[in-house]
Amino acid sequence: MPAAVAQLSRVAVFLQEHGDSAELAQAGDGGGLAAYAWLIPVVPMVVAFLILFFGKYSPWKGWGMATAALGFVAVYGTVLAVANLRDGIVAEFSVNVGDIGTFAIEWGWVVDGLSILMFFLVGVVGLLVFVYANAYMKGDARYTWFFASFTLFAGGMLVLVSAPNFIQLIVGWELVGVSSYLLIGHYWEDMDNIDAANKAFMTNKVADAALFIGAIIMSLSAGSFQFSEIFTRMIEGQTTLGQFGFWAGLAIFIGAMGKSAQFPFHVWLPDAMAGPTPVSALMHAATMVTAGVYLIARLFPFYQLPEFSGSVSTIIVIIGAITLLSMGLLAIVQDDIKRVLAYSTVSQLGYMVAALGVGAYTAGLFHLFTHAFFKALLFLGAGSIIHAVHSNNMSDMGGLRKYMPATFWTFLVGTAALVGIFPFAGFWSKDEIISSAFFNATNNPEFAVWFMVVLSILGAFITAFYMARVVSLTFFGTYLGDAKPHESPAVMVVPMVALAVGAATAGLLNIPGLTEVVTDWVTTRAFPIVEHHFAQPEYFLIAIVTPVVLLGLFIGWRLFGPSSELHYTGTGGEAVDVSAPQRKVAVERDTFRIPVLYPVLENKYYIDDLYMNGLVRPTMGPIADATLWVDMNVVDAVPNLGAGVARYAAAAVAVIDDNAVDGFYNVTGATTGATGSFLRQLFPGRVQQYVALSFAGVVIFAALFVIF
Amino acid sequence: MTIGDWLTESANWAFLFLAIPTFVASVMVVSSRNVVRAVLYLVIALGGSAALFLMLGAEFVGWTVVLVYIGAVIILFLIGIMITRAPLTKSVDLSHPISAKAPAALLSVLLFGVVAWAVVESFGLETIPLPEEATRTGEIGLSIFTSWVIPFEVVSFVLLAALIGGIVLARKDEPAEVP
């Protein structure tokens, strides 16, 4: 690393031209703390297998082991985070596990600001979710199995974020994918869930193919799988990456789009809600979907050098911006509370991706950080509600604030953080993204960036609107469900409260000009990060965005709140018996019908249909069938026909031979079918026929020998 | 060497005297319509060949042929014929019909033609020395037990295997006792 840092001349020039705030972090190597950080990914992986084999016989049926593992990660991650903030840690370790040609295949772990951020998030959020899951999953037929795959899920993410090279990154990437497949398909008796799991896996696999290609291009051009090595050679100008930079950048970004569910790869995420709610919470907060954002951040030195990735950044900005708005719109029309939150996640991921696209590295990761808290909180809240009312649909809810006060208040904190109410977490992080975009737009007027600025402000409005809708329909009005709602047990409430504290305060860690903890944290990298540094919050933008958000909340409340005429008004307060027709009214009321737009949203922009009818069904159906048909009838026809011709020839010359396979002997026994059938005609016998054939061969060969 | 030289050599007359009956007998073996006669013709053919061996001085081989073939193998054949209840009179289905015989004959003639051609091309009219005296059986024995001892042992194993194999194959499996 020091060697790499020493050779940054080209970057130095780059910095002079573009940057004003970038500086190389002065960092230590973390000592033993970093040297033993391999435990972070390894412990959960090992524990996952231990649970699989011994979980049933262990105390708490595997939950104990899983939680202990995550607890270990949380503690280690926190210690690392503190150490990083104090001294800065940049270290990298690799173990060779094989050489292929001149390439070394290595497992390793990288400990720097970025990976520590992820360790911390996965550990802390994961621990809280695991604790929560103990109660949520109680009574599940595959309780132990669940914790085994859930631990594998967290472990895979840790393998991914600790990766110092592409190979390990891909390993972690796919481990996350396969464990999410297991978790989404957890209730596999129902084929719908399996279909959702397959959809997630396949969508990711398509993107992964692109990631493979991107990784291959980068590694081969630079001559190493290792990120630090690639960056060093890139900066020294030793690579042939220049000519492929755009394609490598694009392919890797497509990979990131798959995991981070960016438009148009978002289709798997809402369906992934088929998994148990704790899975959704972790998947949306700290693992899986953040992997794409992490990947772009990890490769940020590549994306910030325009000579390599060039216009990919523009594409990233546009994709992010489209995602943040279009997915927010989809959240409006959902009845399933988890789906609303799922679309909301995609929308927020759009913010992060777009932020990285405009070069706002810290802002993107800061939003990732705060989002982890409030989105985990919202999902746990939703899970708590679902646990109580035994339904995912908001048309079965209503008026729950009376029954579940703790859930209500924590959910409200999460909502505030998500929509960006001062001083909750989302306010600070979203504001930083919009400020960065605006700064870029004014200094470097480019259509894409202006596009993003406008869409992100619109997105803030939409977010406020649908969150107001969710809160109104769920906690206000009359309860419409069948089950008897009740507050969740303490083991579920405590994690929610803990997360609520995080959601409320996490934003305070990075107030421009005041507390720049996260900035210091995530820019502790071996390679310099170039970005604009704000000396103070952009009051001008806050003055625009906050009213927009408040307007969104207000409209949402007006339309769906208890005072709205759309709202089903019972006697208010206590639960009433609500019959089916009234439930139907409730569903009607929920659907906010904007002409033209509504059918589009209802059908998710027709993208799912496009994939199904344009890609999946033709491939699985006609194309596959046609291939098989060709195989059986065309490719295979040559030998079969050859045999057939020989066979009919044989039959035709008055030989008592109705056995199909003898046709084969004609082809090979004699050199040609004709000779075969000729000889067959001569020798109707069986055993003797072969004698005759062989002696005929002898005669021919002998004659040849004599002649030549 | 002219045809005259050849005809004046008395050994050649002896050769013809032995070879022609041998050949005719073997033709009868493959064409006779009576199965027993076919086998008896085989005796003549083999006897002829034994005599030819004697003429070449291969005394031991000749007498072995007489002993093994005429003494033992023929008996086996006859037993085989009897046990398989072959018709002892003339029979048409001993051979394939003429449509199959013709190509077989063609093939045989071709084979003979090719071999004859090859032989004539390579040996021409080279002569073969008539042996002064018959090969001593003792020398053959010596050769067998020095140069050829391993093949000899192998052959003995084969014979043993054939013996056992013949017994196993031909033995009639007694049906399981029904109590």
Added chain:
Amino acid sequence: MMTIIQWILLGAALFSVGLYGVLTRRNAVLVLASVEIMLAAVNINLVAFDTYLSDPAYTGQIFALFVIALAAAEVGVGIAIILMIFRNRHSVDVDELDLMRY
């Protein structure tokens, strides 16, 4: 002056006759008999060449002896097999021995 070719031609002729027999005979016993003729033909060749080459080790003659021994073994096993087939199928017609074909 005997020529070598007369011996070899005799051998070739007997061999061809034997082959003809193998190809045309339907009775399995006679097929075996034809095989014997082919073997005898081979023996004649072997012994003739032995004399022709005046081999001190008598390779030709000894191989003729081996052939005779193996022929005896072959006939023994052959007849046993024919017996078996006859027992199972009540026929020794080789046309009906079609288990080897598909």
Added chain:
Amino acid sequence: MQELFDSGWGLSLIVFLPLVGALVLALIPRRFEAGIKWTALVTTGVTLVLAGIMVSLFDFSATQEFQFGVDVEWIETINANFHIAVDGISLPLVVLSTLIMFLSVIYSWDHWPEPHNPKLLMVLAMVLATGMVGTFLALDLILFFVFFEVVLLPMYFMIGIWGDTGIRKVPVVNWEIEMRLYASIKFFLFTLAGSAFMLLGFLALYFASGDHGERTFDILELTALGTAGAFVGTFAFWVFAAIFAGFAVKVPMWPLHTWLPDAHTAAPTIGSVILAAVLLKLGTYGFIRIAIPILPDEARNWAWFIGVLAVIGIIYGSLACLAQTDVKRLIAYSSVGHMGFIMLGVATLTTIGINAAIIGMVAHGLITGLLFFLAGSMAHRYHTREMPRMGGQMTLMPQMGVLLGLAAMASLGLPALAGFWGEFMSLLASFNPLPGLSNSLFRTLMVIASVGTVLTAGYMLWMLRSINFGKPSGEWVSAQLKDVGTYEWIAWAPLVILIIAIGLYPKIVFGATNDAVINLVASAFGGG
């Protein structure tokens, strides 16, 4: 032990011990079944142990050297020698073969296919073992050819006797014929036709080598001649074509693959396992050991063609899988795709590509072996191979379901499992093929092949969906299906462990192959 191997007897034992076992088996009467089983087990077990000792004595610092060799005269008149030796390229494959044989015997312990004849089955398996290991070790073309062909007959009988007795409808010519007959004959004729050409190629090389000294069949001498540029021009083109035909049928490469689905489907379980796990590798191994080193110039000329066929195989095999309902047939077609990746690696002619091919061969052997074991056991229990009739296996037989899931994941190239390396590294290699080959073509192939990885995932997930998930259909709810049995566990556990171990620590294979491959490529293509 060191002396045993240094003197060359060690390798000969590994090759011929199974044959000795076969002879012993032949002497044991059919009714002593226990004796037959134990003899087979001990034979393959000792062979495996010997192979293990060979690995422990193998000098991994010189994997490019041929070690423990024997070179004695065999057929003097044509200068064919009994020359066997092991190097880094053949080492993993020898171990794979002996392991698979051992596991097949264990699996057979209580799975005898009908007609019940353990003796013959085991004799054939032992002969197969000798043929396979011999092929991997042979360094003489005639010896190689003999071993290559030895494999043919036992497999033919295995399929023909114990194969599927169902009826196969052959389209185009409208026959209905028993599956096992059709498959066995098709297998036999395809392979025989290929090897006939191959033999011609070998003979041509033999005669051509006469122009540069004594005629020889020795692979090493021919390699030295070939790298020195002895075989060029039209002659070399046709020789390569002949050898290509022999190996391409065995691999099998599209469009010579059609024997494979029939043979795999019809064969009894251990037949399918051996066929998939080892026999297919004879072809790819032949390319690496014979075709490329001896005819490097032609390998370069043919590379694009091999690459294109390989990629067609990947896509085509995967699509054919998507249309399958028969689980064994699906796995069989998946082999076409996977062997496509291996051949793509070979076609790049780079160190990475050939390394990828070898680890791909090992991984495919382990994974597809396991898949066929599982498919066989499932067919044994369900008495059907039709996937639409199955379902809910995770409820019926959870252990079997988990193993199937693992094998399917490994097969689709999940990283950290063995299948990943071959697939990913093949793609990697085809981005930068040997200098002189068309970059743009191979990069296009890379992109298409990566679409193949997606399709692979598609059909594997589809298979899991049909077999493992959902509620068991009424047919099976009350059926008492036995979950994975003891012998099955013993036979499968080593495969599972190796799949994971190689996935995590690919040096198990690369450690042996890398130097050898670098040396091979360097001598054939000058540093490439």
